[in-house]
Amino acid sequence: MQPVVTAAEARALDRVTMTDVGLPGVVMMEVAGRGVAAEVQRALAERPGPVVVVCGGGGNGGDGLVVARVLRAAGVDATAFLAVPASAVTGDAVTHLGVYQRSGGALVDASGDDGPALIAAAAARAAVVVDALFGIGVTRAVEGRLAAVIAAIDGAPGRRIAIDVPSGLDADTGQVRGVAVRADVTVTMAAPKVGIAVAPGAAYAGRVVVVDIGVPPAVLAAMAPRAALVEAADVVAWQRPRDALTHKHRRGHLLVVAGAPGTRGAGRLAAIAGLRAGAGLVTLAGPSGGGELAAPDPIMTAALDDAGGLGALLAGKQALAIGPGMPADARGRAWIDHALAAGVPCVIDAAGLGHLVGRLDAVAAAAGRVVLTPHSGEAARLLGTTAAAIDADRPAAVRALAAATRAVVLLKGPRTLVCDGRAGDAIAINPTGGPALATAGSGDVLTGVIGALLAAAQPPAIAASLGAYLHGAAGDALAATLGQGVIASDLPEAIARLAR
Numbered sequence: 223m224q225p226v227v228t229a230a231e232a233r234a235l236d237r238v239t240m241t242d243v244g245l246p247g248v249v250m251m252e253v254a255g256r257g258v259a260a261e262v263q264r265a266l267a268e269r270p271g272p273v274v275v276v277c278g279g280g281g282n283g284g285d286g287l288v289v290a291r292v293l294r295a296a297g298v299d300a301t302a303f304l305a306v307p308a309s310a311v312t313g314d315a316v317t318h319l320g321v322y323q324r325s326g327g328a329l330v331d332a333s334g335d336d337g338p339a340l341i342a343a344a345a346a347r348a349a350v351v352v353d354a355l356f357g358i359g360v361t362r363a364v365e366g367r368l369a370a371v372i373a374a375i376d377g378a379p380g381r382r383i384a385i386d387v388p389s390g391l392d393a394d395t396g397q398v399r400g401v402a403v404r405a406d407v408t409v410t411m412a413a414p415k416v417g418i419a420v421a422p423g424a425a426y427a428g429r430v431v432v433v434d435i436g437v438p439p440a441v442l443a444a445m446a447p448r449a450a451l452v453e454a455a456d457v458v459a460w461q462r463p464r465d466a467l468t469h470k471h472r473r474g475h476l477l478v479v480a481g482a483p484g485t486r487g488a489g490r491l492a493a494i495a496g497l498r499a500g501a502g503l504v505t506l507a508g509p510s511g512g513g514e515l516a517a518p519d520p521i522m523t524a525a526l527d528d529a530g531g532l533g534a535l536l537a538g539k540q541a542l543a544i545g546p547g548m549p550a551d552a553r554g555r556a557w558i559d560h561a562l563a564a565g566v567p568c569v570i571d572a573a574g575l576g577h578l579v580g581r582l583d584a585v586a587a588a589a590g591r592v593v594l595t596p597h598s599g600e601a602a603r604l605l606g607t608t609a610a611a612i613d614a615d616r617p618a619a620v621r622a623l624a625a626a627t628r629a630v631v632l633l634k635g636p637r638t639l640v641c642d643g644r645a646g647d648a649i650a651i652n653p654t655g656g657p658a659l660a661t662a663g664s665g666d667v668l669t670g671v672i673g674a675l676l677a678a679a680q681p682p683a684i685a686a687s688l689g690a691y692l693h694g695a696a697g698d699a700l701a702a703t704l705g706q707g708v709i710a711s712d713l714p715e716a717i718a719r720l721a722r
Contacts, residue, residue, distance in 0.1 A: 255288020271349025284315030286354025396423025474677030485547030545574025655694025663710030
């Protein structure tokens with residue numbers, strides 16, 4: 223997985239590289255700026271024209287001054303706009319401001335009240351606008367003149383390239399601090415920042431390019447960042463291709479408890495997804511009455527009307543997926559309690575999560591490993607807060623719920639997060655999936671996929687991360703051909719094409 227760092231970790235990486243390794247900060251800034259300049263030149267190859275670089279007074283602005291100087295040396299019409307007084311420039315950026323001026327660089331003082339208008343006028347004619355205003359330094363809402371500067375950058379019709387983090391984004395949570403640049407590309411230094419890897423920041427960052435500025439890999443490894451992005455190589459390593467001697471019992475038997483009368487489709491989606499994701503056998507169980515408990519031909523069915531029946535059905539099963547479309551009554555509560563006591567690995571979703579509100583200690587005391595898959599609203603109910611509070615800091619929310627339940631928690635939504643409450647507070651960030659998954663039943667499919675992976679004896683944290691990746695990648699593949707017409711029943715077959 224690709225390490226992802228907080229603002230504090232990014233500063234520590236720079237500090238250790240400068241003090242312990244001995245690489246001067248002014249050199250790291252030069253390398254950073256040259257990396258950004260290379261990305262700008264790639265953009266200019268598609269659409270030539272002037273470049274505007276909007277600089278702040280800190281390290282981000284220093285990177286921007288290097289960008290403007292390198293581009294001008296290459297014959298590009300590049301102009302740096304300094305959005306703060308020259309006296310407010312600090313650190314190594316002071317050196318690069320002097321170098322830029324002495325080398326004849328075009329510099330516009332945009333620190334006055336007319337600064338936003340000056341930037342907006344130049345940006346309107348530019349092929350590329352480089353955001354070198356704040357980087358990782360934003361901790362409160364951007365207001366007034368600097369908010370107007372960001373608006374001027376955002377109004378540019380050309381390509382917008384941000385340095386490290388789009389200005390206005392919180393580098394740790396991905397939240398917009400009042401207003402933020404919407405970049406087409408973000409060139410980030412040494413490692414991606416959490417704020418551009420999670421939602422909503424990822425949507426503002428655009429395509430992310432990582433530039434090596436001299437931080438030794440050993441320094442990054444020693445820091446052991448608490449977040450990482452799942453990569454395609456991880457998915458290949460986690461999957462277990464079937465050998466020639468594989469038979470259905472070796473692939474595991476999954477029990478799906480889902481689908482009360484009126485919501486039978488939820489159970490069927492979870493069950494067929496379990497088969498498509500590789501389970502050898504799937505049994506779908508749900509309460510009788512209100513219509514036939516039917517399922518596609520390969521799926522076995524069983525009527526379930528009491529907790530004792532669940533105990534009998536769990537015999538010989540390698541995993542349990544429970545919750546989608548499940549009753550919210552006492553029977554459902556009894557099934558959840560039985561599932562927690564049975565010692566069988568289980569994934570709990572949807573209505574099943576409702577039976578855990580106010581009882582997180584029951585999950586922590588479960589006899590077997592548990593995967594919880596809430597969306598923001600469900601996580602809010604479990605933690606006794608609001609969905610807005612969950613989304614204000616999704617990394618903190620998934621860690622809090624994992625710690626309280628000692629379960630693997632998969633927080634659904636854009637850039638799904640996974641945290642194993644028994645393994646500390648590290649989070650895995652899933653990069654796949656998009657609007658195509660915003661359709662009824664999509665979560666039921668994910669429940670079935672994770673259940674199948676648990677039945678195949680995948681560790682719960684890997685089952686959750688791998689399931690999220692395959693589910694999202696299937697949605698992405700379908701969106702490429704079906705656009706906004708993707709429905710949940712399309713997903714299982716697309717997942718089967720990706721699973722090994």
